[in-house]
Amino acid sequence: MARASVIDDYVADLDARLPGGRKVKTDLLTEARDSLEDAAECYRRAGFAEHDAQRKAVEDFGPVAVIARDYQGELAVAYGARTLRSILFVLPATHMLWEGARLIWLGGWENAPGGNPPPQWYMPFAQISDSMTWAVSIATALALLIARLWSRRTADNRLIARCAAGVAMVAASAALSANVALGVASMFVNPALMFHTPVLLLASVFAVLVLARLTVMARKAVRFAV
Template sequence: MANAGVIDDYVTRLGRALKGPSGPKRDMVAEARDSLIDTAEALEDGGLDRAEAERIAVEEFGEIGEIAPAYQELLAVSAGRRLAALLFVSVPLTCLMWSMIWKFFPGDLAGYASRPGWFGPVARAVDLIQVAVGVAGGLALFALGRGLRRIRRPRLVVRSLATLVWVMLPTIGVLSLALMYGSYNPAGFPGYGTAAALVSDALSIVQLYGAVRCMSVTRRGLAAA
């Protein structure tokens, strides 16, 4: 096997130039290294010494600044798919969870009568927003999967999805706080409501992390090093 000194230096620099999900990134760098080693070994079998074979293999593979953008776009698509799948599953589930809670609390007619007039419209607005975000996640998941060949700029899809999360989370947060305030804490609600809020907060943190990651991996000039 060819001495991998020059190749290791090259793939190390390639790995540092790329940002994205660790698994896909690791696979890409490993695939690039394997390709370089195969090329170097073929050149070595043709009579070149190892150092020269590696140098030529790296030279033929391309400069980091030339090949990194293509790799970075693939990583951006991978991050976008993860966020899209998360939204497609978690947002509708959150909507269903809270819908069931508001259905059972309060449990008497007097409790419903005590709710302010804006409670119903705000609750429906929260449901509609969450359903819309879930649908957007499903559409983005399709676009970044089977529909990828028809999209000229997948980076914009990924960034748009991340922006949607940044807009959705504070909006839903404010409206949800209003609903909890307007419910007047019916009997039994604090326990169930707190549990649901913890689940919602955990999912929101994961969604926010995914959105931040998508913005990071689609930043212009990222892979120009």
């Protein structure tokens, strides 16, 4: 019981201090437990009693607050990188899905319901939405590359995590804002445009939901990196 109590209490305390992705967190906690068990076994072989062996192992491992800070840096970097990869691959795929639905079910903008092309001021919204997708994709790709190179030169994972989370938050928010702005402009110019076909409406709703999910992930990345 003593063995389970000392090591389990330490790991449970460490667990409570670490917000982050489940898989990486589980791996880190398993690694910590294995290290503690190995150290305690060495002390038992040296003649220490069970409780003392575990206590010595925990003392050697380090204060839980210090270990939690180091582990949190790793968790934050892993989640930030995961968020950037999600933006990099999911955002262009969602955009191409929407564009495909528009081209198939609507065609060119001159084919808008009502027979009138959108006014001149409307087209910049569409162009910004299109350009934002690729600008965000390029930014996230560069952020991933820089973070990988940076990690080889510094041991400060938390700084890398903050930068990755910041890029993810700006990128996801910008993409979501551009998409919502285009939708609002479309409703203002021609409400029938959004409801021209069920497929186009579903593609639009799906795109907003995906972008909202990416923004939520980016917010979590920021929170984990604090």
